[in-house]
Amino acid sequence: MDIEVLSNPPQSLVDFLENKIDKFNLEHWEVKERHPLAVQLKDAQGNIIAGAAARSFGKWLLLDNLWVDDSLRGKNVGSKVLQKIEEAGKLRSCEMCLLDTLNFQAMPFYRKHGYEVQWVQENYPESGCKYFMTKAL
Template identity: 65%
Template structure:
């Protein structure tokens, strides 16, 4: 057996390892599907200027990203996107939403929308914090 540390591993290796973990998870997990979900806003030229990406599985909506372009911030666009993706999750039977946000991102925004901090990873990645937040839908 040869154990190697790879400073710059090939994407093929990372994809292989991800695939193997997913295979094991699906054999042992109580749900058998994880479905992608997204919301987008495009400008008149068809360029995405805001949106969110999530996954639904079991009772959960997992919000991976919510982004609003600089020109739209402060205009309630993020609130509208969040409401749309939460509604879409509820339509799929989700009862809770989980997300992560960093100390310089959107914690106060999510708190105003009913999310509560479940766990804080302090000193992440060095002096900041990462917040893990949940909301009952």
């Protein structure tokens, strides 16, 4: 048996391994489906200027990303985007939302919107930290 270390693995290998884990999880996990969800805000020219991406499964909404263009920050746009994705999650019967954010990102923003820190990974990736936060919807 020759176990090979690949410093720059092909995307096909990464996808293969992810698909194998997904298949295993679906066979053993109580929730069989994950449904993608997103909201977006476009300007008059059709450019995306804010949005969020999430997945719903079981009673949970997993918020993967929320982004607002620099020109719109501090103008309540992020709050509106967050509210829309939470509402969409509720329509899918989600009762809780889970997200993670880095120390230089948006922890105070999420806290302001009712999210609570459940766990902090210190020294991530070196001297920063990563906050894992939840909120009852």
